[in-house]
Amino acid sequence: MRDKPRTLLTPGHALVVIVLLMAILGLSLALIVQQSMNLTAIANAGVGSSSATVSGEETDNSANAGEATQTNEETPNGEHPTDDSSVSTDTRININTASSEELQSIIGVGPVTAQRIIDHRKTIGRYTSVDQLMDVTGIGSKTLEKMREQVKVE
Structure with missing residues (x-):
């Protein structure tokens, strides 16, 4: 009695399925690349900010301890810190x-x-x-x- 299958998959249907799968794959890859770029940017920004924080803490600690010795470090604008006023401008x-x-x-x-x-x-x-x-x-x-x-x- 049944000479025909219940569902017919024509070449047009197969093409639509293949195109949809390719679009989904492309979108997934784009999201993965975007996420990796975000994580790289965060990691790079974290490296720059952590060194600034560490040097800032060292300056705060030496200023709070009242040490009279000067270091050879310069501030970002090229001046040598000479008193506690440079610390309080944060x-x-x-x-x-x-x-x-x-x-x-x-x-x-x-x-x-x-x-x-x-x-x-x-x-x-x-x-x-x-x-x-x-x-x-x-x-x-x-x-x-x-x-x-x-x-x-x-």
Whole structure:
């Protein structure tokens, strides 16, 4: 009785299936490449910011200890630090102690994002790196790069 199969797959149908599978594969590869580029950018930015943080901590510690010896290190503008006034000109916001209003003064941070930063801080205890802001909903790599020069972790 049954001479014909229940479903017929014509060459046109097979072509549509192949094109759909190729499109899905292409999209998957594009997302993987984009994610690897984001992770590379974060890793490169983290290397630059961690060295700046380390040198900043060394300067703070030596200034707080009241050491009278001068080092051969120069500030970014090429001047030698001579007194404690160079340390106190740091206007970056400490994300571990900042209030919602202080966080909103950062470019790219509104009231909702400021509250999310505070909520995440409560969840993890304290930030150990500026890069941890990537874990906050609404902060991506581009927003973090805008914020990086305005924030610090102490």
